[in-house]
Every structure is written in structure tokens, then in C-alpha cells.
Amino acid sequence: MKKILTLLILLCFLISCERKEPNFSKEMIEKLADRGEVKNGIVRLPPPPASFTDLYFGVNRDEIVLTNGDALFLFYKEDYSEKFKSFKEFLSAVLNDGFVLDKKLFKNPRYPKRFTLNQKIEKEYSDLGFDQFFKKYSKPSGKKGVLQLNKSIMKSEEGEYLTVTYLMYKNKYDISRDCYQGIDYLRKREDSFR
Known part of the structure; x- marks a missing residue:
């Protein structure tokens, strides 16, 4: 009887667990990662308007950063391109998985916008x-x-x-x-x- 009760409780727990929906879908991450068409260092096609959306992420328990896709792309290129295979993977980690960027990256105290x-x-x-x-x-x-x-x-x-x-x-x-x-x-x- 104890085993059946334990099994029922475990089953109820598993059924009641919700899968958390990501903040940004795979399609949204792809649009944010789109940097436009670049040939010989010149942008031929601009990135989609969604790439100018405000984005927020944490740098520690208390501080939040307000930025955009362009700034995140610079952080990726300069400091995280070896850790992440692609900019899409980096965006998903920062925007969906709570990856915390190193606070030392923010050399200018005014940029990006930080607040509590x-x-x-x-x-x-x-x-x-x-x-x-x-x-x-x-x-x-x-x-x-x-x-x-x-x-x-x-x-x-x-x-x-x-x-x-x-x-x-x-x-x-x-x-x-x-x-x-x-x-x-x-x-x-x-x-x-x-």
C-alpha cells in the first residue's frame, strides 16, 4: 500500500509540473540574431525591425541591464564568441536561460543602461x-x-x-x-x- 501511495504522489507531481515557456521563441531568437546581409564589410540589407527591441538581462542578483540586439552582438563578438557556437545560442542563453554577463564588460558607467x-x-x-x-x-x-x-x-x-x-x-x-x-x-x- 505504501508503494502504491508513493507512486501515485510521484505521478501527480510529474503531471502537475509545468514546462516553462521561454521568453523568446526559436523564431524570435532567429530574427534577433539576423544582422542583415553584409558583403565586404557593407550592410546590404538591414536587419529586421525586431532587432531594435529593448532587451533586458541581469548582471547580478540586484542589477538589470536595458539594451538592444546590437549591443548584445558586440558583447558576443568581443567576449563570448569562443564560449558560444553562434550568436543565436548566446541570445537564447541570455534572454531565455538567465545567463549572466560579466559586469566587467560595462566599462562605460552610463552604457548600457543599468538599474535596480x-x-x-x-x-x-x-x-x-x-x-x-x-x-x-x-x-x-x-x-x-x-x-x-x-x-x-x-x-x-x-x-x-x-x-x-x-x-x-x-x-x-x-x-x-x-x-x-x-x-x-x-x-x-x-x-x-x-
């Missing part, structure tokens, strides 16, 4: 859950079916904006900026890569 999460926003996210958090920090943009980030309720000097955008990113929403109008649109990640 705002504890007030983190607690609010934890208390509300993502759906309610999303409702609070988004609003209609005036364009049919398009949402924008509700920046009016954030204090940028306290890192609230970066924390909110990072938490949206972790939940597969990307920010598309209209610098002229000062609007940040929210897009589902899969829509950014179409």
Missing part, C-alpha cells in the same frame, strides 16, 4: 498579479485596439518607469516608443516579431 527594481512597484506587482498590474499601467491610446503605457502615474526618478517596463517585458509585452509624441505603446511580443 523599484521595491514599491515590485510589491504592487506581487500583490496585484499581472492582469491587474497591466490594467493599472496601461490605457487606451486613441487608436483602435492599441494600448499605451500610463506614464502619468509613475515617477521616473525613482526607477518606477524602468521597473514597470521590465515587468511588462517579463510578461511578453514590448514597448514601442513614439519619441515625437512621447508615447510608449504596449505590444504583445509575438506582434513585435511579425
Whole structure:
């Protein structure tokens, strides 16, 4: 009887385990890894627009880096091309598997953009859950079916904006900026890569 009970508990545990979906699918990683067509050192075809998407990764337990595909490509070429077989493999490790880049790479203290999460926003996210958090920090943009980030309720000097955008990113929403109008649109990640 004990063996059957143990077997049933083990079976229930295995069935209940969820496989975590990666932040970026294989297709998305391929698009991010696309550097355009280069012949004789000249770019003939530009990389796809998805390669300009904001990307975040950690450098230690507390610090997060905001960057883009171009900067990650430079880190790969200069410091990680021997450790990883391809840029795609490097991107997948950094964006999906939590690979931590060496902090010594960031010689310029301003680049790439580094920040720590705002504890007030983190607690609010934890208390509300993502759906309610999303409702609070988004609003209609005036364009049919398009949402924008509700920046009016954030204090940028306290890192609230970066924390909110990072938490949206972790939940597969990307920010598309209209610098002229000062609007940040929210897009589902899969829509950014179409």
C-alpha cells in the first residue's frame, strides 16, 4: 500500500509540473540574431525591425541591464564568441536561460543602461498579479485596439518607469516608443516579431 501511495504522489507531481515557456521563441531568437546581409564589410540589407527591441538581462542578483540586439552582438563578438557556437545560442542563453554577463564588460558607467527594481512597484506587482498590474499601467491610446503605457502615474526618478517596463517585458509585452509624441505603446511580443 505504501508503494502504491508513493507512486501515485510521484505521478501527480510529474503531471502537475509545468514546462516553462521561454521568453523568446526559436523564431524570435532567429530574427534577433539576423544582422542583415553584409558583403565586404557593407550592410546590404538591414536587419529586421525586431532587432531594435529593448532587451533586458541581469548582471547580478540586484542589477538589470536595458539594451538592444546590437549591443548584445558586440558583447558576443568581443567576449563570448569562443564560449558560444553562434550568436543565436548566446541570445537564447541570455534572454531565455538567465545567463549572466560579466559586469566587467560595462566599462562605460552610463552604457548600457543599468538599474535596480523599484521595491514599491515590485510589491504592487506581487500583490496585484499581472492582469491587474497591466490594467493599472496601461490605457487606451486613441487608436483602435492599441494600448499605451500610463506614464502619468509613475515617477521616473525613482526607477518606477524602468521597473514597470521590465515587468511588462517579463510578461511578453514590448514597448514601442513614439519619441515625437512621447508615447510608449504596449505590444504583445509575438506582434513585435511579425
